[in-house]
Amino acid sequence: MGNLVWHEYSRYVSLTASVYTVWASFWGLFYRKFFWDFIGGTLRNPGGLQPSPNAAIFITLIVKVPVIQIFTMMTAFFMIALEFPMPQLKQTMIHRSIVLRIVMLVLMAFMAILFYQGTNGALWSLIAAGCYARAQVLGETMEDAKNNKGKGGRA
Amino acid sequence: MNRGLDVEAVGCHGRLKPRLSLASTCHLSLISPSTASGYVFFLSLYLSSPSAYNITLKVIERSIMGESWFHREFLVPRRLAFNVIWYGIQLFLFAYGWWSQATNQKLAALNGLKFSVWCSRGAGLVLAFDGGMILVPMLRNIIRVVRPKLAWLFPADENIWFHRQVAYSMAFWAMVHTTAHYVNFINVERTQVRQEIALQIHYTQAGGITGHFMLLIMLLMYTTAHHKIRNQCFEAFWYTHHLAFFFMIGLYTHATGCFVRDSVDPDYIPTFPFYSTEHCLGYESWRFTIWPGLLYFGERMYREYRKYTAGQWLFIQVPDVSRFQWHPFTITSAPEDPYVSVHIRQVGDFTHALGERVGAGPAVVAAMTKAAMNGSEKEDNGIYGTRGDFVELDAGGGASLPTVRIDGPFGAPAEDVFNCEVAVLIGAGIGVTPFASILKHIWYRQQKGSLGCLRRVEFFWVCRDAPSFGWFQSLLQEVEAAQADPNFLRINVYLTQKISEDMLWNIAVNDAGAEYDPLTLLRSRTMFGRPDWKGIYKTMRQAIESGQYLPGSNAQLKTKVGVNIGHLDMFCTWNANHRFTDLFLWTWCLGQSHKGGYS
Numbered sequence: 033m034g035n036l037v038w039h040e041y042s043r044y045v046s047l048t049a050s051v052y053t054v055w056a057s058f059w060g061l062f063y064r065k066f067f068w069d070f071i072g073g074t075l076r077n078p079g080g081l082q083p084s085p086n087a088a089i090f091i092t093l094i095v096k097v098p099v100i101q102i103f104t105m106m107t108a109f110f111m112i113a114l115e116f117p118m119p120q121l122k123q124t125m126i127h128r129s130i131v132l133r134i135v136m137l138v139l140m141a142f143m144a145i146l147f148y149q150g151t152n153g154a155l156w157s158l159i160a161a162g163c164y165a166r167a168q169v170l171g172e173t174m175e176d177a178k179n180n181k182g183k184g185g186r187a
Numbered sequence: 188m189n190r191g192l193d194v195e196a197v198g199c200h201g202r203l204k205p206r207l208s209l210a211s212t213c214h215l216s217l218i219s220p221s222t223a224s225g226y227v228f229f230l231s232l233y234l235s236s237p238s239a240y241n242i243t244l245k246v247i248e249r250s251i252m253g254e255s256w257f258h259r260e261f262l263v264p265r266r267l268a269f270n271v272i273w274y275g276i277q278l279f280l281f282a283y284g285w286w287s288q289a290t291n292q293k294l295a296a297l298n299g300l301k302f303s304v305w306c307s308r309g310a311g312l313v314l315a316f317d318g319g320m321i322l323v324p325m326l327r328n329i330i331r332v333v334r335p336k337l338a339w340l341f342p343a344d345e346n347i348w349f350h351r352q353v354a355y356s357m358a359f360w361a362m363v364h365t366t367a368h369y370v371n372f373i374n375v376e377r378t379q380v381r382q383e384i385a386l387q388i389h390y391t392q393a394g395g396i397t398g399h400f401m402l403l404i405m406l407l408m409y410t411t412a413h414h415k416i417r418n419q420c421f422e423a424f425w426y427t428h429h430l431a432f433f434f435m436i437g438l439y440t441h442a443t444g445c446f447v448r449d450s451v452d453p454d455y456i457p458t459f460p461f462y463s464t465e466h467c468l469g470y471e472s473w474r475f476t477i478w479p480g481l482l483y484f485g486e487r488m489y490r491e492y493r494k495y496t497a498g499q500w501l502f503i504q505v506p507d508v509s510r511f512q513w514h515p516f517t518i519t520s521a522p523e524d525p526y527v528s529v530h531i532r533q534v535g536d537f538t539h540a541l542g543e544r545v546g547a548g549p550a551v552v553a554a555m556t557k558a559a560m561n562g563s564e565k566e567d568n569g570i571y572g573t574r575g576d577f578v579e580l581d582a583g584g585g586a587s588l589p590t591v592r593i594d595g596p597f598g599a600p601a602e603d604v605f606n607c608e609v610a611v612l613i614g615a616g617i618g619v620t621p622f623a624s625i626l627k628h629i630w631y632r633q634q635k636g637s638l639g640c641l642r643r644v645e646f647f648w649v650c651r652d653a654p655s656f657g658w659f660q661s662l663l664q665e666v667e668a669a670q671a672d673p674n675f676l677r678i679n680v681y682l683t684q685k686i687s688e689d690m691l692w693n694i695a696v697n698d699a700g701a702e703y704d705p706l707t708l709l710r711s712r713t714m715f716g717r718p719d720w721k722g723i724y725k726t727m728r729q730a731i732e733s734g735q736y737l738p739g740s741n742a743q744l745k746t747k748v749g750v751n752i753g754h755l756d757m758f759c760t761w762n763a764n765h766r767f768t769d770l771f772l773w774t775w776c777l778g779q780s781h782k783g784g785y786s
Contacts, residue, residue: 070384
């Protein structure tokens, strides 16, 4: 019993994950830390964990310049715009695409897992992506897609 | 009645479990076939001993008026008081937690972390408070007992609403607390105030592990509790919400890692609570927050095994439809009735499945609608016909009727009606169900001549569409017909839907000069549009004060007016402007906010 519409549920998870990720990447701008720096890193007192030289590229992209954080934040903002949805996106094909969401969420999770604050957001994004994958497997379609049926190019 | 009591409905006779030795019969009716979506079916369990469950009323101040957010939150004294007290407590706790951390000399090392640690400690204290409060509105049995005494203190009547407010606060403070800790731990790593890295605190110590785990549980619980999800699939919400058990375990053990300490290493000891309070200087809030948890657990156990008295709604479980779900419904029969009945509107997945199971599914409704269109049902109904005839459902020889388990009744006293001279009963939509019970009860009391001090009943029913009138038509007709004094019961029915031209003509043609109203088939006329509450109350007040309302009552005498509102929607607030002197205003918000979802 019960008829859970998975993509409608996933939307709430995805929105929560995206909002968290925006918040996390915002703090990531000020407290920059490569999440995986403990691998091969050495602990200094004081000074903290000194990452291994192998991770130099991540140190550049996360600690020296917060590129990853900024990209993650942009992705998360895009997800919010897509999910809420922003009026301009509402009638478009990308708003109706479940696959796009899965891809974006996995991408967001991949980027978020790279910096210190992003782990929960990454985990939640993966859960959202999983729920969307379930919706996709069940062959669910977005409401707008149903409404736009037969409208040809005007949809 | 008892949870776990099986009313095995077999045809029109059944049996209860022998330990209670009550005979029961089951009776299923389908009412109002006119719209396929809005039909209600009527399930009554005839018990040979109706073991006086007293219909009871809730008392809170609310109104159906739509108001601005600002007006609702700040200009209504009760709500203003709630906001000031509730958020005041939280801000106070935050400030106290901040202050107690910042000024504690023993924690000087931690205070090197500055704002982030003060924030996390302040928010932590608020979260402990919220974690304790979140279960309080769920203590249904205790609330039933303490409600009359404590209604002024906290919104006991809107327990689900309060539960949500706690949850919202909790989400906010969890955000503050977690954010602050992310800063704390990164600074611990950088300054090495403790010899560890941030991820060790996050993922290898009790505080971090339980914290992240609680956040994950919150994600799942909050998202599945969205009203849309509850409507779609109550089970997803119901089962996921039981993660609260693990959440609570996480809450109680969150501080067992001895994070707040004045020693270098956590000072663990071999005896309970396994850390020393000499060096572990947390709030030890589990000593307080654990009690609502234990009480709640106790209540669940108690409800599993023990018996109830008085109440006005009950939980129903139909194992055929769903093995574990319990759903609340308002009892619509009077205590004097030899049966217990509920009216169930099919709105969510559970109610639809239940309708389907007992044979009141869409196919039956379609057949009935067709018959109604052909006019074949009108034959022996006299000149006016009757809307909402009961249709007995033949569930195939009876053997296939489902087992129905009931739990309850729950609720508060409706006997209050008889302590007032004037009772104003206001129901909207299916929110009228409690009044079915009350009106019937009044009718029985009239027959017995024991109306207490009740002199007047004003019954308002605000409904969107005409077919809904079928739900209680026969009841209202009966009650109306039984009135010797035409002024005792006034039935005011409001139809709020936009009326089509056809319907308008129909009403115009049939209404003029007819003895009965064409829509409700009552003597009382249907009114159209929404009721003007201000006007209604004002008129009533003037009539009471000038002594015209109750003949023989002096204007100087105190007239006690009880207002009860049964309401369909979650939003209902009492507008203080409508308060008039000498009135005890009770209102009752029934529906989702009260019981957590009909689905």
